[in-house]
Amino acid sequence: MLERLRHPWSDNRAERTLGAVSLLVCALVVAMVVFVGIHAWPIFEHNGLSWLGSGGDLGRQLAAMQNTTQHPPPSAYHLRAWTLIYGTLLTTAGAVVLALAISIFSSIFIVELAPVRLRRIAIPVIRLLASVPSVIYGLIGILVLVPFVGNDLISTAQKESVQNVVELTGAGLSVTVVILTVMITPIMVALICEALVSVPNSWREGAVALGVNPVRAMLAVTLRAARPAIVAAAVLATARALGESIMISMVSGSRAFSPKPIDGLVFFFEPLRTLASGIVDYHEGIGAPALGSALYAWALLLLFSAFVLSIGGYLIKLPLRKYQVRG
Amino acid sequence: MNRIRRLSLAFAVTGVVGVAAPAAASAVTKITISGATASYPLVSLLAQKYIKTHPKKVSFKITQGGAQIGVNDVAAGRVSIGDVSRDPVAADPPGLVFYPIAKYGICVITNKSNPLANLSSAQVSSIFTGKTVAWSAVPGATASGPIDVISRTSVAGVLTNFTTLFLEGKKVSTKAAEEPSEGLMRAKVESDPNAIGFVSNYQSDKGTVNAVGYNGVACNHENVKNGTYSGTARFYEVTKGKATGASSAFIGWIERSAQAAKIINTQWLTI
Amino acid sequence: MRPKGWEESVRLEGVERMLGRPPAMRGGRGKRSSPTTWRWVDRVALAFAWGAGIGLCLVAGAIVVYMAYRGVQYLRPELLVQRPAISTSQSGSGGFLDPLIGTALLTVIGILLAVPLAIGGALWIVEYGRPTWLARMVESSIEMVAGTPDIVIALFGLSLFQLSFMAPFSFKAEGGGVFGKSYIAAGAMMSLIALPPLFTATRDGLQAVPGHMREAAFALGKTRIATIRRVLLPSVRSNIATGITLGVSRIIGDTAIIVLLLGDSLRIDPQGGVPGLGVLRGTGSTLTSYVYNNSPAGEASAPQKAYAAAFVLLLFVLALNLLVDRIGRSQADATGLTVAGATV
Numbered sequence: 001m002l003e004r005l006r007h008p009w010s011d012n013r014a015e016r017t018l019g020a021v022s023l024l025v026c027a028l029v030v031a032m033v034v035f036v037g038i039h040a041w042p043i044f045e046h047n048g049l050s051w052l053g054s055g056g057d058l059g060r061q062l063a064a065m066q067n068t069t070q071h072p073p074p075s076a077y078h079l080r081a082w083t084l085i086y087g088t089l090l091t092t093a094g095a096v097v098l099a100l101a102i103s104i105f106s107s108i109f110i111v112e113l114a115p116v117r118l119r120r121i122a123i124p125v126i127r128l129l130a131s132v133p134s135v136i137y138g139l140i141g142i143l144v145l146v147p148f149v150g151n152d153l154i155s156t157a158q159k160e161s162v163q164n165v166v167e168l169t170g171a172g173l174s175v176t177v178v179i180l181t182v183m184i185t186p187i188m189v190a191l192i193c194e195a196l197v198s199v200p201n202s203w204r205e206g207a208v209a210l211g212v213n214p215v216r217a218m219l220a221v222t223l224r225a226a227r228p229a230i231v232a233a234a235v236l237a238t239a240r241a242l243g244e245s246i247m248i249s250m251v252s253g254s255r256a257f258s259p260k261p262i263d264g265l266v267f268f269f270e271p272l273r274t275l276a277s278g279i280v281d282y283h284e285g286i287g288a289p290a291l292g293s294a295l296y297a298w299a300l301l302l303l304f305s306a307f308v309l310s311i312g313g314y315l316i317k318l319p320l321r322k323y324q325v326r327g
Numbered sequence: 328m329n330r331i332r333r334l335s336l337a338f339a340v341t342g343v344v345g346v347a348a349p350a351a352a353s354a355v356t357k358i359t360i361s362g363a364t365a366s367y368p369l370v371s372l373l374a375q376k377y378i379k380t381h382p383k384k385v386s387f388k389i390t391q392g393g394a395q396i397g398v399n400d401v402a403a404g405r406v407s408i409g410d411v412s413r414d415p416v417a418a419d420p421p422g423l424v425f426y427p428i429a430k431y432g433i434c435v436i437t438n439k440s441n442p443l444a445n446l447s448s449a450q451v452s453s454i455f456t457g458k459t460v461a462w463s464a465v466p467g468a469t470a471s472g473p474i475d476v477i478s479r480t481s482v483a484g485v486l487t488n489f490t491t492l493f494l495e496g497k498k499v500s501t502k503a504a505e506e507p508s509e510g511l512m513r514a515k516v517e518s519d520p521n522a523i524g525f526v527s528n529y530q531s532d533k534g535t536v537n538a539v540g541y542n543g544v545a546c547n548h549e550n551v552k553n554g555t556y557s558g559t560a561r562f563y564e565v566t567k568g569k570a571t572g573a574s575s576a577f578i579g580w581i582e583r584s585a586q587a588a589k590i591i592n593t594q595w596l597t598i
Numbered sequence: 599m600r601p602k603g604w605e606e607s608v609r610l611e612g613v614e615r616m617l618g619r620p621p622a623m624r625g626g627r628g629k630r631s632s633p634t635t636w637r638w639v640d641r642v643a644l645a646f647a648w649g650a651g652i653g654l655c656l657v658a659g660a661i662v663v664y665m666a667y668r669g670v671q672y673l674r675p676e677l678l679v680q681r682p683a684i685s686t687s688q689s690g691s692g693g694f695l696d697p698l699i700g701t702a703l704l705t706v707i708g709i710l711l712a713v714p715l716a717i718g719g720a721l722w723i724v725e726y727g728r729p730t731w732l733a734r735m736v737e738s739s740i741e742m743v744a745g746t747p748d749i750v751i752a753l754f755g756l757s758l759f760q761l762s763f764m765a766p767f768s769f770k771a772e773g774g775g776v777f778g779k780s781y782i783a784a785g786a787m788m789s790l791i792a793l794p795p796l797f798t799a800t801r802d803g804l805q806a807v808p809g810h811m812r813e814a815a816f817a818l819g820k821t822r823i824a825t826i827r828r829v830l831l832p833s834v835r836s837n838i839a840t841g842i843t844l845g846v847s848r849i850i851g852d853t854a855i856i857v858l859l860l861g862d863s864l865r866i867d868p869q870g871g872v873p874g875l876g877v878l879r880g881t882g883s884t885l886t887s888y889v890y891n892n893s894p895a896g897e898a899s900a901p902q903k904a905y906a907a908a909f910v911l912l913l914f915v916l917a918l919n920l921l922v923d924r925i926g927r928s929q930a931d932a933t934g935l936t937v938a939g940a941t942v
Contacts, residue, residue, distance in 0.1 A: 015822075017718075018718050018722035022736045026739045028739075031758070036753060109647040110651060113647055129661070131915050133911060138895065142895055143894065160472065189654070215644050219643060250895040283858055285482060295753065306746055388861065
């Protein structure tokens with residue numbers, strides 16, 4: 001039998017083997033969706049889609065779920081997780097918008113404006129930033145930024161203004177968004193730089209020849225041509241921000257609270273919880289069936305949004321195809 | 328060449344199986360424990376000592392999560408023993424047996440920069456239920472500004488005991504931050520000058536936070552020992568039905584042996 | 599204008615190669631217009647660009663410098679070789695040898711499982727790829743895995759390995775529940791994390807191999823599979839190396855899967871008597887979960903140990919980064935082709 005294995009395979013057999021291996025990857029993805037869906041089903045069964053809405057204190061609902069036995073009554077499955085969804089939307093949108101602005105301008109700086117020596121330092125440094133593990137960001141956040149914000153930035157008056165509703169300890173929206181931005185910017189910078197460089201130089205030179213200054217030429221010509229890449233970078237960054245769990249659970253404060261914009265400046269200091277960080281925070285209670293279903297339901301929502309993101313990115317890039325720049 | 332390869336492969340397989348069989352026969356029993364974060368340091372130390380004095384008999388896998396997690400896990404058969412830091416309640420699943428192993432004190436703690444010496448039960452009650460919101464309303468406190476109440480998540484046994492012993496059953500205010508473990512509770516109070524919380528005396532004795540006296544009695548190991556401190560509770564080891572086999576041997580060792588008593592008496596109290 | 603064929607086979611040039619050329623080849627800057635003559639919008643944009651660029655470099659530098667400062671403050675060589683111990687104080691709690699071994703073990707398992715999947719998949723897509731709808735499905739699946747949050751992959755792993763027939767991969771607790779957390783479980787999910795970068799790097803490398811190499815092999819009478827074995831795979835060796843390095847750096851940095859799937863025991867805790875298999879079925883910790891547990895967000899709250907371990911982690915990541923750089927540069931010098939950039 002070993003003889004037959006050692007002789008060169010026929011192309012047919014090789015094709016079928018490799019095809020089976022590729023199919024295995026597909027099967028894993030399908031299995032992931034199926035398994036998560038099966039475990040999440042009880043929440044949908046008992047709440048319909050209204051578990052995505054708001055109503056009641058999420059902390060108390062999860063507490064009720066944890067204090068049940070192996071066969072919980074239907075009332076234990078009651079869940080209104082809008083607080084988490086709102087927290088996820090806030091942090092992701094805030095971080096992506098900030099990161100877009102910063103990374104576009106940084107890319108212009110690196111590709112066009114920086115002196116050569118600065119460029120040589122900047123690129124490896126930014127690539128390093130992209131590979132720093134999230135737990136190190138979380139460590140710096142919780143040991144440096146949170147005490148700084150809590151003790152030096154938030155005034156006592158501000159704390160007192162909301163003291164009947166929530167406590168401000170420094171861990172909250174601002175620190176979360178700042179660190180999340182720092183985490184996703186390097187990814188976007190790398191992609192956008194690559195795209196800016198790949199736009200044919202002659203286009204930009206044509207603009208400069210017509211008398212446009214270099215920065216405007218960059219903005220008006222090269223940046224516009226690199227739009228598919230910017231969309232791809234934004235989609236990648238959003239997916240990363242959505243899925244960030246450990247760092248956010250370390251710095252976002254331990255309350256499932258919906259920060260209110262009407263609170264003015266205090267809005268930026270209020271604690272929150274996101275879908276991913278909620279899963280990490282409650283993962284030890286996964287043995288309680290109701291809470292386990294809730295965690296899987298949140299995971300299903302995250303899976304669904306990652307899926308929607310990649311389809312959305314593809315759709316946005318379609319009309320931009322005409323520029324024929326690699327996206 | 329071919330034959331040599333085949334023969335060597337056969338040898339390798341037999342060798343692995345040959346090693347595996349006797350090794351598997353002498354496998355040690357594994358005791359799995361999960362539950363309260365307050366008793367985790369104690370049970371870990373006890374397990375370490377037990378392995379040293381009974382080598383090659385058992386191995387332990389200890390996780391945390393909270394007293395209620397321990398109760399749920401042991402009732403579902405996921406672990407052999409549950410660590411529980413509160414007394415049994417009516418809602419607990421039937422068939423569980425609670426073995427008390429140690430006593431501990433619950434201390435109210437504040438930040439080191441706020442050396443509050445004492446609180447009466449009325450004051451503790453009104454602070455933690457959210458009626459008193461500013462440090463200025465608390466005599467003896469040097470902190471200013473709003474009171475940051477830090478509590479525990481609902482699965483914590485220490486929380487159940489705290490509400491029974493200190494708050495007479497009233498619930499902690501919904502504004503309070505809910506920390507999932509004692510370590511995090513202590514870390515929170517350490518870093519926030521306006522914080523107030525509650526931990527077992529093991530954590531407060533570390534000296535990084537200020538332990539507040541309760542009704543005139545300081546909260547430390549000596550006062551818990553001589554009985555003058557009123558906020559004491561018990562740690563239990565819980566099994567489904569009566570403990571059997573390795574779990575029973577371990578629990579019996581904790582209850583009866585002198586080495587276990589020595590470990591317990593360092594920071595806690597034997598029953 | 600370059601001929602299309604050549605352009606297709608030259609990979610996108612990294613920014614460095616662009617910068618390495620003399621100004622004349624870049625289209626030449628010539629004389630710049632001075633910013634004082636521009637409109638104010640452009641001046642503001644110029645200021646922003648400089649601010650953003652310098653700011654980003656400063657932030658990166660600050661992070662590295664601060665971690666290095668804290669690391670040097672708290673890291674002692676003994677920590678690297680001592681086993682961690684349960685203790686009530688920072689001085690008695692030992693080092694992080696077990697987390698180091700755990701990280702290495704997990705990385706090996708993850709890469710071993712990911713390599714056949716990724717390379718097999720990339721080969722099939724580039725060399726065969728029929729039917730086309732299947733090829734597109736495979737590519738989309740890999741994209742989906744790339745975009746999935748690691749916490750969701752961890753939950754999937756938990757649900758998979760807690761099935762009763764998966765008991766051999768961890769152990770069965772007394773009441774019949776499968777524990778589901780072990781090195782094998784975490785390693786299997788880590789392979790999913792490392793799969794997309796490895797697949798992308800291999801696929802891009804294979805696509806960059808010029809068609810005439812394959813045609814020459816066919817002309818000599820080799821079958822497709824022989825061409826793959828003898829011609830293509832050796833020529834994409836450095837792509838595979840880059841992909842593996844990218845995968846390794848993703849595995850090393852992942853915490854969520856460890857927290858959920860490695861059964862968080864401080865020391866490596868083998869399960870069952872068989873020497874090698876016991877460790878695989880057992881639980882342990884890695885550098886990332888050690889840092890997490892010792893930070894104020896975790897149980898032990900020993901910031902000194904957390905800083906020391908975090909510094910070691912950062913050094914590993916730095917070393918991996920340099921490795922990717924080195925491989926990319928040597929590949930570029932040797933063949934004029936460059937390797938896919940260090941993105942996903």
